[in-house]
Amino acid sequence: MSKQPTTVTTVAEGVARISWLPDVHVSGLGSAVDVVRREVEAALAAHVRVEALVDPADEAAQRVATWSGLRREGVMRGVTVEGEAVDRIVYARLRDDVPAHEPEGFRALLNSFLPRKRAISQMLVRDEDGRVLLCQLTYKQDWDLPGGVVEVGESPQLAVGRELEEELGLVLPAGDLLLTDWLPPWSGWDDALCLVFDGGVHPAAILDRVVAEPREIRSAAFCTLEEARERCADFTARRVESALRNLGGAPAYVESGSPVES
Structure with missing residues (x-):
């Protein structure tokens, strides 16, 4: 039985965590974004926050997270993954965030990952x-x-x-x-x-x-x-x-x- 391309898990009250397999990227960025965006929207119906933890070395996954409407919040250091302490970039969307297809929401999305000095x-x-x-x-x-x-x-x-x-x-x-x-x-x-x-x-x-x-x-x-x-x-x-x-x-x-x- 093949694994689902995306997984949504409730990790705290009102908080869901989404992850996806590399297979999601096979059909291209647009297709991967569509899949993840739909799952995020569905999860927000039952949660106030949906988050993703992305490997800093996985640029493709970072693009998918961003263009799915998840805002970059920072780097969580020393997360335990399969028994190993690693760093993960935290992306998230809140239920009351302005959607990325609206100008204010798009600006907020860009603001979340563009460099700050x-x-x-x-x-x-x-x-x-x-x-x-x-x-x-x-x-x-x-x-x-x-x-x-x-x-x-x-x-x-x-x-x-x-x-x-x-x-x-x-x-x-x-x-x-x-x-x-x-x-x-x-x-x-x-x-x-x-x-x-x-x-x-x-x-x-x-x-x-x-x-x-x-x-x-x-x-x-x-x-x-x-x-x-x-x-x-x-x-x-x-x-x-x-x-x-x-x-x-x-x-x-x-x-x-x-x-x-x-």
């Missing part, structure tokens, strides 16, 4: 002697410009102002964008974009108003470029120099702090 906003704050405000961080040895990660749905320009208020107790609106710095993957981090905004010139006494967030900030100080080179990671020091060079100019683009040759 982390954004970091920082502020270049100077004193009247041209020194740059730097922070000594609790979670790494290097000093850095004040700022932090942009939240989902948050404006980068507003994010850096929020970070300064949360971490230093300073209310400094961000001015013009000075620099876009692409950071390649490094030491466990994925790549990211760092946006440096102009924080203007302020009296050095502004440090008296600093209230450091103790979980993240050890101290803050205005530093010369030479001090920045001594205290910061090399790419951070390059970013500071590039931002200073670009004051009053159009926003520049650098990679790991260094200008890119055209």
Whole structure:
């Protein structure tokens, strides 16, 4: 007796898990999508969620999952399959998701699997002697410009102002964008974009108003470029120099702090 091409199993209350054999792909992507989509629709009649766990190495199965209307949710690590711990990509559709054939649903489907890049906003704050405000961080040895990660749905320009208020107790609106710095993957981090905004010139006494967030900030100080080179990671020091060079100019683009040759 041949196995069914698809299997739907209830794995929790209101949750079904669908899987399919490689044979489903034999007739082509369109045919496979039609089969899986029908099974997903049928399962949603009795469940609020239908999910699929797909091998990251199986590109064909990933395409079938996507075009069947299942949204990519992330990677589940260390799933036990046939006694072996493996990684699986989680795809799912909820009963109240907008269907993929409608514009909003299609956009949500694309949004679930298209690449996302982390954004970091920082502020270049100077004193009247041209020194740059730097922070000594609790979670790494290097000093850095004040700022932090942009939240989902948050404006980068507003994010850096929020970070300064949360971490230093300073209310400094961000001015013009000075620099876009692409950071390649490094030491466990994925790549990211760092946006440096102009924080203007302020009296050095502004440090008296600093209230450091103790979980993240050890101290803050205005530093010369030479001090920045001594205290910061090399790419951070390059970013500071590039931002200073670009004051009053159009926003520049650098990679790991260094200008890119055209």
